[in-house]
Amino acid sequence: MTPSPAPGTPPQTAPPPAPGAAPRTVPPRTVPPRSGTSAAGAPHSATSGAPATPGAPAAPDASGAHATSGAPAAPDAPAAPDASGAHTTPATPATPGAHATTDASGAPATPDAPRATPLPGAPPRRNAPLRIAVIGGGPGGLYAAVLLKRLDPARDITVWERNAPDDTFGFGVVLSDETLGGIEHADPAVHRALQRVFVRWDDIDIVRGGRTLTSGGHGFAALGRRTLLRILHERCAELGVRIHFRTPAPTAAELAGRHDLVIAADGVNSTTRTAHADAFRPRVTTHRCRYIWLAADFAFDAFRFEIAETEHGVMQLHGYPFERPAPGPHPPAGPSGEPGPTGASTVIVEMREEVWHAAGLDACDERQSADRCAEIFAEALGGRPLRGNNSAWTAFRTVVNAHWSHGNTVLLGDAAHTAHFSIGSGTKLAVEDALALAACVGEHATLPEALTAYEAERRPVVESTQRAAAASLRWFEDVRAYLGQPPRQFAFNLLTRSRRVTHGNLRLRDPAFTRTVEDDFGCPPGTPPMFTPLRLRGLTLRNRVVVSPMDMYSATDGDPGDFHLVHLGARALGGAGLVMTEMVCVSAQGRITPGCAGLYTDAHATAWRRVTDFVHSQAPGTAIGVQLGHSGRKGSTRLMWEGIDQPLPDGNWPLVAASPLPYRPGVNQTPHQLDRAGLTVVRDQFAAAARRAADSGFDLLELHCAHGYLLSGFLSPLTNHRTDAYGGSLANRLRYPLEVFDAVRAVWPGERPMTVRISATDWAAGGTTADDAVEIARAFAAHGADAIDVSTGQVVPGERPEYGRSYQTPYADRVRNALRVPVIAVGAISSWDDVNSLLLAGRTDLCALARPHLYDPHWTLHAAAEQNYAGTAAPWPAPYRAGSRTPPTGRTDAPRPRLGLTGLREGAQSPAPRP
Secondary structure, eight states: OOOOSOTTSOOOOOOOOOTTOOOOOOOOOOOOOSSOOOOOOOOOOBOOOOOOOTTOSSOBOTTSSBOOOSSOOOTTSOOOOOTTOTTBOOOOOSSTTOOOOBOTTSOBOOTTOOOOOOOTTOOOOSSOOOEEEEEOOSHHHHHHHHHHHHHOTTOEEEEEOSSOTTOOOOOEEEOOHHHHHHHHHHOHHHHHHHHHHOEEEOOEEEEETTEEEEEOOOOEEEEEHHHHHHHHHHHHHHHTOEEETTOOOOOHHHHHHHOSEEEEOOOTTOHHHHHTHHHHOEEEEEEEEEEEEEEESSOOSSEEEEEEEETTEEEEEEEEEEEOOOSSOOOOOOSTTSOBTTBEEEEEEEEEHHHHHHTTGGGOOHHHHHHHHHHHTHHHHTTOOOBOSSOOOEEEEEEEESOSEETTEEEOGGGTOOOOTTTOOHHHHHHHHHHHHHHHHHHSSSHHHHHHHHHHHHHHHHHHHHHHHHHHHHHHHTGGGGTTSOHHHHHHHHHTTTSSSOHHHHHHHOHHHHHHHHHHHTOOTTOOGGGSOEEETTEEESSSEEEOOOOOOOOBTTBOOHHHHHHHHHHHHTTOSEEEEEEEESSSTTOSSTTOOBOSSHHHHHHHHHHHHHHHHHSTTOEEEEEEEOOGGGOSBOOHHHHTTOBOSSOOOOOEESSSOOSSTTTSOOOEEOOHHHHHHHHHHHHHHHHHHHHHTOSEEEEEEOTTSHHHHHHOTTTOOOOSTTSSSHHHHHHHHHHHHHHHHHHSOTTSOEEEEEESOOSSTTSOOHHHHHHHHHHHHHTTOSEEEEEOOOSSTTOOOOOSTTTTHHHHHHHHHHHOOOEEEOSSOOOHHHHHHHHHTTSOSEEEESHHHHHOTTHHHHHHHHTTOOSTTSOOOGGGGGGOSOOOOOOOOOOOOOOOSTTSOTTOOOOOOOO
């Protein structure tokens, strides 16, 4: 069950956006401007590049682009510059007294460079960095150099780039309007140059099975990676930033001794990060798909996602234009890396590793790979060829660092973090890092303070992006699971895969497309998806909202009292389709705390009948369900607000579990391992409680097999170490929970549905996996479960959940689309827009919300009012109907502009004011 908020629980999610609002984003920091320009903002981005082949000048970054770095040059790379500065940009000092010379080692020779006047309002600066080294001449490193030099022309800034100025290994780069707004405010010159070359478009085409569905109103802007680098090279030259091309950088440790600040922008394969792994503490995760970055010499009309179902498996194409067609006759395309006169598009081809092997693409070189991909996606390309640019198949790697700085060295861009290319971000995040780093250096008195502020500012934004990217990455890894969806639902699912685009956003961007998806789902006109009915056996739920089970710890000797009547009654009046009790324990020994409710006596059943009678009489149409469970090794603890999971100071009762493993060694007691006789006793206690639940008038029964309680303890290999028929393989670990389920189902009325709550992952190494969860759900469905309530975790105290908005819903999605069984999604679902999105995308059938219903017992009714829905799926109780509209508030709008005074003759009398 979901406990009430307590120390150690995940943070509350942000309030839901206004109806139809675009997804909230955190605006990037803008460097204090030198001219009065303003910023704009709107979400979405993607970045590009191409992975390297063996012997190419640099390794690919996480997006596929080759990261510049300070690693030793390739064997055939040109020699490093001599003392004359060959291979450096012809940068001229931007201000008198600033120097652009280097010594033979490439170290700056400007210890006496003058300091710039601090910006107005800035704190006094101590140890402000004047000598700055940048490892890596990609967009992030170059832009950081530009901004830092622009803010303080006295700074001596050197960039080391191992490749030539005209070398690039990517194709297109997409930047969001949000990022461009930050660039406009920080450096209008760069912004103007970008605006002149951007390709802009609004549509996304989703192609599957020869059918194309188009959604508009999205808004993208792209340009060639080579063009972006050229703009930044020119800006560096204008400002006096020195760039050493074809030159491996000295190590970060060497540079740190001669510079005030070292910026490691050396990509996903960062040698700086590797050399100082003990300080940065990186974690790199390699994922399950292979992809290759290619280009086509024509411009797509839209951002294109195409799914190809081949004899070897599913392959997908991601494509977008980055170069406009040139006017006039079109001669043949230019050399590799150069866009053709008919425009150019980035083309990424991606597939699961096993599909890549089965198709023989693992044995193809660059040219062969391009030809094979062009053949597979011939229709999308119009029969045109694809070309590479030192392109190779690679697997995406997610980079996370515990710390982003070490001494005076700081990580930036892919060296610090990566996010999957399907939502973009490599170049976008690097540019935003540069904006924040430059601003923080200018705002704080010391470098340590600046680097701390930089990380504090950027980390939450990056982590949010990485969560969205991870959701998108997993969607494409598992795309074959969605191929059974109807075409428009599949398209909607793809568009909302990262959870940053929602039903509300799409209604605003493309109302016609969204209406067709709603029609296919079965939404009557004016009815949001959440207010459509769902039938489970003989029970029809009038809407898709569930009040999730939440322990209240307010019973006395298992008896539900007035608190339960008011608590559950209020939420039933609040409009949800199904209201669930807390975990109701099947025995006194099976309680978590002395305050847990039970169904182990007939008196308990009588008390629960009082609650169900109220719900059925006062909130007709609302169903009420009971969740039955046994605490197992997590029992005999204090009330949550007195010390969660802490044993009672006295009066503890003995515990039983699958294995004699305490929940927390040295804190909680060691349970007794259930023997055959004990297993039978507990099974029969569940069956007896189920009979009482039926007599109490509950409409639905849920068996609690999650969160580390007794039945969950049998399922997880971390908590089940048995060597008999109930331990070992997953089939054996399922044996006892299935025996209990069968015993309960046998006595529970046949027309009433049963659900099962599972923990789909333990969030811990060696525990239950997502694949296990599918098999667990399959087994319960085969035994007659009508729906699977898919939660996660709370099995072992050392878990590491990936908290975030709707963070558990991908597990429900996976079970539903793998097994085609109804599921209940839970986990930080807080807005009605999220509920509508999850339902329309086919990721769930019901949404269970816990904390939002503690905050607002009438959450469902308010969701209906905010969506202007007044239908039968969310009826207001008769005594409450007068409050069914949003209460008026004080006016905050300014007076409307009226006629000006410019037309009045000088000296003319103004109209007299009204009385």
